[in-house]
Amino acid sequence: MMTNFLVLDRRTRTMMVILGCLVLFSGIFLGAWLYGEQGQVTNLPLRKLPPGWDRPFGTDWLGRDMFARTLKGLRISLEIGLAAATCSAGIALAFGLAAATMGRIVDVVVTWLCDVGMATPHLVLLILISFACGGGAKGVIIAVAASHWPALTRVIRAEVMQLRTSDYIKLSRRLGRSSTWIARHHLLPHVAPQFLVGLLLLFPHAILHAAGLTFLGFGMSPHTPEIGTLLAESMRHLSTGMWWLALAPGLALIISVMAFDVLGNNVRALLDPKTLRE
């Protein structure tokens, strides 16, 4: 394990990267569970202190430990993002399969909806939906879920449509198999890897948008230390020189979002039949 990372062959490297990402995420959740509540403790004598040895991220104007707040905020952001992305992927799967298998009219309707979804400015749509649903966690999840499905729908629709023209699918029909059987045994196993990768790559978008919504004030209430909230609050204090209030949460968000991206790309590399056998 301690050998030079680049010397290891491709599949081992991919799996190690995936493992690394999973360890990072478990660390965040575990850390938040163990240490997150410290972020609520106010300690006025220790306020506005820059990062130091016992305060890795410094303290804010109320003396609350930024490290604990960031951890808890990250956990909340990840949870919201994951929930929203999963809903979105579920919608994409249903729409994609329907468009590819249920005839021309359904296909036209779904494609039109995809086009509308992709043409509308993303942030505007998110704010509208979140506002209409009353904000809060529920609003954010619904808003993100309702706006991220078009891209994955297109991918699934294209994949299934191409599959259905394959010789072996038509042959399966001629051998007497029903549509349901073909969908379950031929189509779904083929689509599953693409779907998984699409789902993983949806997470970064969802997490960032959830944080963004909260930053703008249309998401979670300011009482929950979500990353967006932390960033919004830090804006006021930047001019007084408390740079760590913005840097720490921002950096944490970017790193965890990138980790999801790396995870998604590596899982795709692992599942891609071309690189699978190398």
Next chain:
Amino acid sequence: MLAIQNLSIRFTHYTFGLKKKEVCVVRGLDLSIAPGQVMAVIGQSGAGKSLLAHALLGILPRNARIEGKVSFKGQRLTPERLATLRGSQIALIPQSVTSLNPLLRVGVQVARAARLSGISQKDVPTTVHRAFARYLLQKEVETWFPFQLSGGMARRVLTATATVGMADLILADEPTSGLDPITAGEALGHLRELANTGKAVLLITHDIETALQVADMVTVFCAGTTVEVARAEDFKGLGHLRHPYTRALWAALPTNSFIGTMKPIERTSDTGGCPFRLCCNDQDAVCGQSAPELKRTGEGWVRCHHA
């Protein structure tokens, strides 16, 4: 022009989880082609033969390993030398029209092939026109896209991409697969014409009869290795063919007796001895002990203890 000695190609691939396995697909391939000669490589449809073309061009996938000696025009063909010769002195006629970019017009693609083979920019248009005219393609075909070409036209365009430059070694990978006899005959005629101008042509195919129409020499390739090298004239009847596999192949043709006297060898066996001993009718003790070497007999070469 080209001399290959003891070429072997191995692939490593994953079996399950992180375990790897090495498979030897080609072992001990010997081949040589002189200028003006058409050498046909005949074997089963599948891994070995197309890999030979890819190995000669240096475009094997990353998990492949090549061993053996390959010389081109008398000098060793190292990967560095290959990178400079590829496309300019060694050209490939691909198997199917899917090798062409579906979004570019065929004239543009042939022009690019000409450019890559070293022709100067100002000579390219005339060279392209000449190449198209040589294969009896109308001028407007240059503006067509690959999907508009019929089977025969596609075959001619693919040949043009390889011959528009000044390549001296042409590799033709299954040039007649899927074609009707008339178009196939045309394609082979082009290859013969190329050889007559002094180039060396390596024709890789599984179809013996079409190969014999234009080939000078035939290499029979089976179980990952060269089994026999014979002249095309030797294939007129069973008499001159030496290796049992070649004789079985010849007898199995529909124009001959259409009987398979030998079980087809599907893959190489790693055990010692001759890989054909399980299905050969003339085998005896010595066949099980050691794998035979390629011996010269008359005009050709045979890998059999009893030839």
Next chain:
Amino acid sequence: MLEATSLAYRYGKQRSWLFNDLNLRITPGEIVGMSGPSGRGKSTLAKLLAGYLTPSRGSVMVDGRPLPGSGHCPVQLLFQHPELAVNPRWKARDILAEAGPPDAALLRDLGIEPAWLARYPHELSGGELQRICLARALTSRTRYLLCDEMTSMLDPLTQASIWRTVLDISRSRELGLVVISHDQALLGKLCHRSVCYFQNDHLSSACLLAT
């Protein structure tokens, strides 16, 4: 009897007709050959006869009834490229099982070794895959077999071996066979009943010649 009456087909309303008013009749036990220039519609005709495409005009009947829309079709088609006719993620034994429980005697006759069943299609050669496709197509409910250049990608030994077996099986089961191929010598060896030639750009009638 497999009967095509006044069959006509084109790929879309703007395209030209591939053939028009085509009649073909195949009786059980008969071996019919089909050859002709490429791209003229031989494979399309095979797909129409097997029910993969619906004819623009005319009909295809098996024993007096139209081809079934669902359920096992008594007319089975074998493709030129077996690797496209199987699901690449399935093992050989799953591919065989798709048509129902495999018949051990049939597997033995076709020369399918038990070791092949645990392999994936990319690990099997063209000949091995084609035999598996044959075993899948030759169920007890199959009455007609359409072989669309089935062995043109295989070497002569494998070709001879496969055709010997297919002839034996079709003789014992009284199957109707349609062989599509460019190889005149092959058709001569296999089909000693009737041969169709596609002539003209747009086929107007198939001529049935007894050789």
